[in-house]
Amino acid sequence: MDVEIKVNSDNVLFFNALASETRLKIIENLLPEHKNIKELAHELQLSSTIIAKHIEILEQANIVKCENIKANRGIQKVCRVILTDYHLVFEQKINNSLQQLQQFELSIGHFSAYNVSGTCGLSTVNSLIGVCDDPRYFSHPERYDAGIVWFAHGEIEYKLPSFMFENTNKISELEISVELCSEAPGINENFLSDIYFSINGLSLGKWISPGDFGKLKGTYTPKWWYLTEYGKLVKIKITTSGTYINDELVSNVTIGELGLSQNSDATFKIISPRETDNPGGVNIFGKGFGNYDQGIIVNILRK
CATH class of the missing domain: 2.60.120.260 (Galactose-binding domain-like)
Incomplete structure (x- = not known):
């Protein structure tokens, strides 16, 4: 999916979301398949609390979307990357x-x-x-x-x-x-x-x-x-x-x-x-x- 992103101050949330090695690793882990917070924390060897904070930033930038899904042990938050292709426009x-x-x-x-x-x-x-x-x-x-x-x-x-x-x-x-x-x-x-x-x-x-x-x-x-x-x-x-x-x-x-x-x-x-x-x-x-x-x-x- 190809979306045009203008390089200007209106899209500061988007660029700020990418200005983190941890958040980039989260995106890399989500591209092959959807994962929950616990799975991401295990793969990146970080706490679920830290992962959740990074996920919140990615959600605000409309890069990642999370949904609460019923699981065997209650509700789990499953995350996925919304878009995979971006076109940066320098106006x-x-x-x-x-x-x-x-x-x-x-x-x-x-x-x-x-x-x-x-x-x-x-x-x-x-x-x-x-x-x-x-x-x-x-x-x-x-x-x-x-x-x-x-x-x-x-x-x-x-x-x-x-x-x-x-x-x-x-x-x-x-x-x-x-x-x-x-x-x-x-x-x-x-x-x-x-x-x-x-x-x-x-x-x-x-x-x-x-x-x-x-x-x-x-x-x-x-x-x-x-x-x-x-x-x-x-x-x-x-x-x-x-x-x-x-x-x-x-x-x-x-x-x-x-x-x-x-x-x-x-x-x-x-x-x-x-x-x-x-x-x-x-x-x-x-x-x-x-x-x-x-x-x-x-x-x-x-x-």
Whole structure:
């Protein structure tokens, strides 16, 4: 499971939790299997009281989770590592005196058009919308509350509101971030998928999803959910020098070629075509699902 951690003071609990040799050894011991406090104390040759204090720090940092489980001799506290993969992000601060950042978030259910087939569906955090594999339910009124949307083939379109594009000549960068993964039959964490993106009909490039992730529970995914659990955070950034996906140049399309206008909405599409090297579908995660608890976030940077 891959989670993005920003290197800043907001995450001091996380980094403090790792600043201990004992706590690192506890994590190493928990990675193969769940263990209780007594077992950890025995393996590390420390008292249960000391182990419990270290576990409390790891819990506060959301690295370890403990549950009280009935045992032969009463109740025992069993611990496990919540997440196994972290992506550290060193963010460069923007000089607000020179550049202005505007942000807008779209719900993943607020799509304006769709054309999907194969395995497909939608769900809110409480229940499925209609039934699986029936594209007709993509028109259901409850779709606006969807926390996850998936399809094997086709495309889905979102409107980027025109009020975001005032003073288009000053826009130097447009970034769209969304959590995605492949859509395999069942769960398959080694299932490549070519996922393409476009704005106003102009192809921006593709991201190759490594798989359909479901072996571990998504951080925000509801407990009752039984299909795909989480994805990877994908950032599509269009600048004056080209288009980047997760900081890798994927095309020469620049911000000036997008045809952005304050008089008309822009269209953003997520596409999973049949005719491609890896036709593996797509899962789109929104609030209440996955590892990031966000919809489609649009950032616009102006000079």
